[in-house]
Amino acid sequence: MQKYHPGLRIAELTLVRLLARGGMSQVWQASRNSESVVLKIFCRDDNWNAAECEECQRYFENEAQWLMKLRHPSLVRGLGSLGTQSPPITMIEFIEGESLRTWMDGNTGRRSLALFQRLARGVTEAVKYIHEQCLMHRDVKPSNVMVTPALSTRLIDLQFVRESPPTFQALDRPMSTGIGAWAFAAPELIDGLEMRYDARVDIYSLGALLIELLTGRPPRRLPPIACRSDVPHALSSLLWEMVDERPENRPGWGDIAPILLPLE
DSSP states (O other), X not given: OOOOOTTOXXXXXXXXXXXXXXXXXXXXXXXXXXEEEEEEEEOOOTTOOHHXXXXXXXXXXXXXXXXXXXXXXXXXXXXXXXXXXXXXXEEEEOOOSEEHHHHHHHOOSOOOHHHHHHHHHHHHHHHHHHHHTTEEXXXXXXXXXXXXXXXXXXXXXXXXXXXXXXXXXXOOXXXXXXXXXXXXSOHHHHTOSSOEEOTHHHHHHHHHHHHHHHHSSOGGGSOTTOOOTTSOHHHHHHHHHXXXXXXXXXXOHHHHHHHHSOOO
């Protein structure tokens, strides 16, 4: 297996620092003519069998395709693949900042409602845009959201994006059980043996993320209906409806957008 390290040159790029190491890839900041980009490098685990390797590479290539097709200001932007490199390498724009998970862990005090609304807007817009393309993200969680120095948010990591079925259908379950961490995955992704779900899994995950952003804890660690006394009833009710265990009870964008994406 190729060993990667700062200073290593790949094509016309030089690796600068390791940003993240996931189950199927390493993510590096790289430079090219003083410009920073991100390289996502497929890394095969020696413990994978042939079927697991094929499945992981399919998810990796799936992300590369969607990164080039989807374009929205609140969504990470793909810059293409590095030719015929082996293993596959995807080039992505470099977003200055830190993940929402890191930001929340470092900002544990009470957050103003105005700050919540500012941080919530970008990720909400990104999920709404993905659904408008008849797709679903399937991995909305704080570690997949970047917070910029200007406190805007961008949704990243598109490896599990796929077409959303028109009805509640049995679908594949992405690798590593938790498409999304347990605290943010919809119940139908955790409990359903047949994995019957649709884009409403993203509504649940977005609601869980926003509840933690607002209260400091994800909904599965809060008593039902618990929220802050200064939060408008309409917002509090909406967030808890978004994490209803029954998909049919979760609100649609006609109810979500007026509250989370009011006209500015």
